[in-house]
Amino acid sequence: MIPLPNGPPAQIPPIQHKFGKESPVERYKRQKRLAAIKNSFKHSWNGYKKNAWLQDEVRPLSGGYKNGFGGWGATLVDTLDTLWIMGMKKEFETAVGALEYLDFTTSPSPTISVFETTIRYVGGLLSAYDLSGEKYPILLAKAIELGDMLYASFDTKNSMPVVGSWKWLKAAKGELQHAPSNALSADIGSLSLEFTRLTQLSGDPKYYDAIQRIMNAFEQSQNTTRLPGMWPVSLNAHDLDFTNDRQFTLGAMADSLYEYFPKVRLLQYLLLNGRDKQTRNMYEKSMAVAKEHLFYRPLNPGNLDLLISGSVRQIGAGYDRKNEGQHLTCFVGGMVALGAKIFNTPEDILTAQRLTDGCVWAYQQTPSGMMPEIFEAIPCTDDEDCKWSEERWYKGLIMAVHRVLDTSTRSLKEQAQKIIDKGRLPLGFAKVVDSRYYLRPEAIESVFYMYRITGDKTWQDKAWQMFKAIDSHAKTDIAYAVVQDVRDEQSQLTDTMESFWTGETLKYFYLIFSEPDLVNLDSWVLNTEAHPLRRPQD
Template sequence: MPPGFRRSSSWKRNPTHIFKFIAAAFVLFFYFIFTVFGESPHAPRNGARIQWDGFINGTGVVDEPRAARVVEAMKHTFWTYKEHAWGADMILPVSGHKSNKRGGWGATIVDSASTLAIMELWEELELAVNHIIEGIDFTKTDDLVDPFETTIRHLGGMVSVVDLWDAGIIPKKVISREKRDKIVKQAVILGQKLGPAYDSPTGLPWPRVDFMTSKGVPDPRQEELQEDGKPRYAHPTIGPARAGSNILENRVLSRLTHNPIYFQNSTLACYYEYLLKITLLTPQDRYTPMYKKQWERAVHSLRDNLASRNRPSATYMTQHLFLGKRDDDLDINTQSQLACFAAGNILLGGAHLQKPSFIALGKALVEACHHTYASTPTSIGPEKWAWSPKFGVRDATVTPETERQQAEWANAGFWAINPSFRLRPEYVESLFYAWRITGEARYREWAWDAFVAIETHCKARYGYAGLKDVMVASSADGARDEAQMDESESFWHAETLKYFWLIFADSRVASLDRWVFSTEGHLFRMIR
C-alpha cells in the first residue's frame, strides 16, 4: 500500500476526524469567499484599518428594530413619490405637487437607487433601474445643466449601482447583466454630455453646460449688464468646492469603461473632502502623496484658523468646538449644517492615516453638531447658527441681535441665524463615520434621537418635509403641516436615510475598509 494509506484508514474507525476535516474545509472556503468577494471586516484594501477593530468580535451587529424603522421611512418616501410624482425630479411632500429643477430626468429615482440596493428593497430598485435605462434621455433637457449637481446625483448614482452589482451586492435576478450594461451606457452618455463643462481656460468646470450647443456657459443668475447694455458675467467659473466634487464619480466611470477621458477631465479640480477619498479609491495613483499632504494641511489649517469654542454664558457653562469662516482677516463666528460633514471626513482621514489628533478633532466637531440638535425644542439642529467665541465677544463678527437670540445663547451657548431644517444629511453622515471608526455606542443613540425627531416633526403625507423653524415644536397635525416646508431634495433618499440605516445595520455592510462614499453618499469600491 502506498505510504500513509493505513493512517488514513484510521479515519474510518474514528468518524470525528472526518467531521473536523469537513468543518475546517468549510471554514476555509467561506473565509476565502468573504475576504475576496464579500463584505468581510478583515484585511483592508490599502493603508491602516479604518473601521473599529472591536466590530470583528460581533459588537457591530445589526439593531434590527431601528434599522427596520428607517426602511419603513424609505418605503414611505419611495411609494408616495412613485404614486404622485414618478419621473419628476422631486415631490413636494406637503402638497404632493412635482418639481423639476435637476434636468427633469427623475433625480429622486437615480439618486436613491444605491440606497434601495443596500437596503435590499429589490422591487423598488427594479422600478428605479427600469426608469434609468428606459425612461431617461440624457441628451435632452429644457434647462442649462449644473455639472456639479448632475455629477453627484445622476452620474454618481448610476456608477454606484453598477459597482454594487459588480460586487455581488445586487442579485442578478433583480438586475440582469444586460440591464447593468445599459446603466453603464446611460452613464457614458451623461458623462460625454457633461464633458464640455471642463473646456475652460482654467480647467475648472463651467458652472453650467448647455446640452443643446455642447458648450460650457456661465451661471445666468450672475448676469449683469455692461454700459453698452450687453450681458456680462462677474464670475463665469465656480469655486473649488463645487469644482472638485466630481473626481470620484469620473474615476469610477473611467474604471468601468476602461476610458481615461472622464478621470482626465476632473484631475485638475481639487476639493478637500475628495482629496482624501480619492487616495482611498485609487491608492496607487501617482498624485496620491500630493493629495494626502494637501488634505493634511487643510485639516491643520481648519483646526488653527477656523475652529473656536463658545464662550460660556451665565446659565450655560459647557464649551463646544464649532467651525467658523474667514473672510480675508475677518473671523466670522457662524456655522451651517453643511459644515457638519467635516467631522466625519476628519475622522475618516485620522483613521486611515493613523493620526489620533485628527480623531480627537473629529469627535469634538461631532459633539458640537450634536449639541445643536439636542438643545432645540424639536431635537433637530438649525440650518445656520452662531456663538460668542471664547476669546472674547469683542472679536466676534456676529452677535445676538434679538431677545430670542440672546435667550438661545444664554440657554445653549449658540443661537440660530437660520432656524430652518432641510433634511440635510451632514450631521448623520458624521455620526456614521464616528460610529464605524470609534465603535462608541453613543453615536448610535444620537442617530436614533435624530431619526425619531425627524419622524415626529418632518413626516408628511407625501414624504418627508423640511421645517421652517426648529426652535418651535409643533405636535398637532395641523400645526405640524404649517411648520413644514414644502420641499424635499433627493439627498434625503440618497444620503440622510442611507446613513441612518447604515448606523443601525451590521457594521460589515458597506465597510469603510472596502467602500468609499461620495459627497452624495454613493458607494464606490476600493480597487488596488
C-alpha cells in the first residue's frame, strides 16, 4: 500500500491575482452580467428538475430524459456545487436530499465508465462536501460508497483499472478481470485528484495507493513512447506498453491526463516531500514537446498573435502534424497559465494568453459566434512571418485539401473559392471537420483562468461575448441544446444537454463575473469537470 506522503510542505507561489476595489460602474456591469448567467442556469436546472429528475440528462427539445452515465442522476450530482456557488441553498439541499434515492453500489447499466463516473460523480460529491463546509455528511458517505465500487475496477493482475466500458457485475461477483489492452490515456490517467481527495477526507489510503501506481507507470514510460515526453492517445494497460499508438494530442482522449499534472501538485502540496518533483517533471517534459510539435500559429486576417494546439502522428522517423483545433484542447491555455504560476515560469503566461486567444478567435470568426467542435487552420511556417493575405489563405486552403498546388487549369482564387463555398468556411479557417457546438466548457475555462491569474478585465468582455452567442443560439423552452452548425446564424439544435453544461460551462461563466474570492485559486483546485476541491492549508 502506497501511503500519502508526509514531511515538510512544498512551497507554492500565489496563483490568483490580487484584485483591487472596483468602481460602482464596474460593479453594476459585472453584477448585471452575473445575473444573466444565473438566470440561464436556473432555466437549465428547472428544465432538468421538471423533466428528468434523478435521471442523467434532460432532453432539451422533447422534454424527455436519457441515461448514459450509470443512471445515477449525473446532472444532479454534477450540478451540486454549482447550486452552492450560485447561492441557491434551498435547491442545493433538495438535491442533497435526493441522494438518498441513489444507490451507488449497483447500476441499471451493465457497464460504466470509471473515468466519467470519477470526474462527474466522485468529483461532484467531494466538491459539494468541501464547499458546504463538510456540513452534509451524506455527501462524503456517498463519495465513499461510489469510491468503493470503483475501487473494484483496480482488481487486476497489475492493479491497473478496467477503464472504458467496465463490466462492474463481474467485479461484484469476484470474477477475474484484466486491465484493457487498448485504453485511452485520459481514461486511465485522470483519476488522481478525486482519489487523492477521497483519501484525504476519508482517511483510507487505498484510493491514493490505487492512483499513485498509475502515476508511477506513466512516469516510468514517459521517455519510451514514439514521441518521447508525451503519451499516445491509447496504450496497453494490460502489459503497461505505451509504444503501440502513434497518435499524440492534448485533445480528445488524452486531454485531462496532462491537465492533472499541475493540479495534483496543488492538491497534494502539503503532503508531498521527495515525490513533489514527479508531477512537475512530467508536466514540464510534456509541455516542452507540445510546444515543439503541437502548438502552431494560425494565419488570421487580424494578424493576431495566436496559438492553437494541434495533433501529431509519428510516421517513420518523423512526425506529421494535423493543424486542427479541437474545442476539447481549449483547456490548454488555462492549464499553461496555472502551470506558469505553480512552477514559477512567468514566460509561459504569454503562451497561455496566445493559446486562449486562439480559441476566442475561433468563436469570433463564425456567424453564430461559437467555435465548432473541430476545425483546421492554416499554419504559419515561421512564427515571425505570419502576415495575412488572401493569397496565402488561398494557397493554404488548397494545400490543406488537395496536398498539391496546381494553377494550370484554374486560378488560385477560383480553386480556393470553391473550397470556401463548399465548406462554408469562416475567414481564416481551412476546414470545418465537426460543425457542432456541444455546450462545452473548455474555452471559457481558459478565459476564467486567464482572468483570475492576470486580473485583466478584457477577459471578462471576451467571456460576455461568448456567453451572449451561446445564450441566443442554444436556448430552448426547456433548457439549452447542442447547436448543430455554428456556421449558420440560426442553426438546428440537437436534443442533447450533457451534465457539464450546468456542472462546468455555466459555472465558469459565473465565476468570471462573481466576486474573485469565490473559489479563490489559492484555496481551491478544480478537477476536469470544474469541481472545486479544497486545497489542504497550513
